[in-house]
Amino acid sequence: MADVSLALIHYPVLDKNGQIVTSALTNMDIHDIARSARTYGVKRFYVATPVKPLRLLAEKIMDHWETGYGSTYNLTRKDALGLVRLEQDLDTTMIAVEREFGDRPVLVMTSARPGPNRTPFATLRCNLAESKTHHLIVLGTGWGLAPEIMQRADVVLEPVVGPTDYNHLSVRSAAAIILDRLRAAR
């Protein structure tokens, strides 16, 4: 079965008007997605932002949970945050995957929008079961990954949809559902 990592991208992403922006790093994203990643056996959770002060702030908060007071207060939090690595962007993330796991990862882009050539969850689930190449699932913050990132996809996953036309899940909820669909025991 293929190893899976996650990347959460803060630049380049879209805002609600379709402009390319750098989104703010959200502490709750790191905690929630790290816990989902740990639950579903994800190897690494890369949090990528080009804003160095935000990376330093995130590192400081994680230190609290990993080696500071929080590390004895809440062991499960420490366990999940151990998967997190702070990166600048998708390029440094790919280098980090290749350095640690030896593969150039298959890039799986996610989007809440429908479009051409989307891969169904069931197909990717089967491919992961049969593949031995590391897969990096890339999530966008804000209103989603910018086109210049989407274009680098090896695979574009179909959007998560429910029985309604509403497609505005939080990235925390979308990450949880995507991992459950791809990795839950059946």
Place this chain on the structure above:
Amino acid sequence: MADVSLALIHYPVLDKNGQIVTSALTNMDIHDIARSARTYGVKRFYVATPVKPLRLLAEKIMDHWETGYGSTYNLTRKDALGLVRLEQDLDTTMIAVEREFGDRPVLVMTSARPGPNRTPFATLRCNLAESKTHHLIVLGTGWGLAPEIMQRADVVLEPVVGPTDYNHLSVRSAAAIILDRLRAAR
């Protein structure tokens, strides 16, 4: 198909030492779970806390998104928060369901812990498809619903598990996965 609502309970819940406590209301819980609820066609999302100042604060924040500046800034947020009702506890929530939908709801309790008589997701999914009675899915904050709430279950849903032994999803992530497993189109 049965209508489904969600309840998020802040008392009585457990803390990490198994003591019964009132947990703090978390703004992100309301937003994330409302958006998941809206995605999966949930009728109402009841947020229950006995702490009146926290209910008033939550109402004030929701007013910002429903009628204040936020209502024009982000329409999708307004749409999701329209499902939210603030309640005191499980009893007032059940009265609210009965008043609005005409049924005493079937109480579906959730827990991250394994235990006897858990109903599999696939079974509840079938039952929802065949039933016409309103189902209220009850989620606990903190370290989960207190035994006195669990005992009132008509159904106790099996825990969400991944391929690891880690069972510490955030309630926001668990709610998203539970709705996806029960209500996603297949």
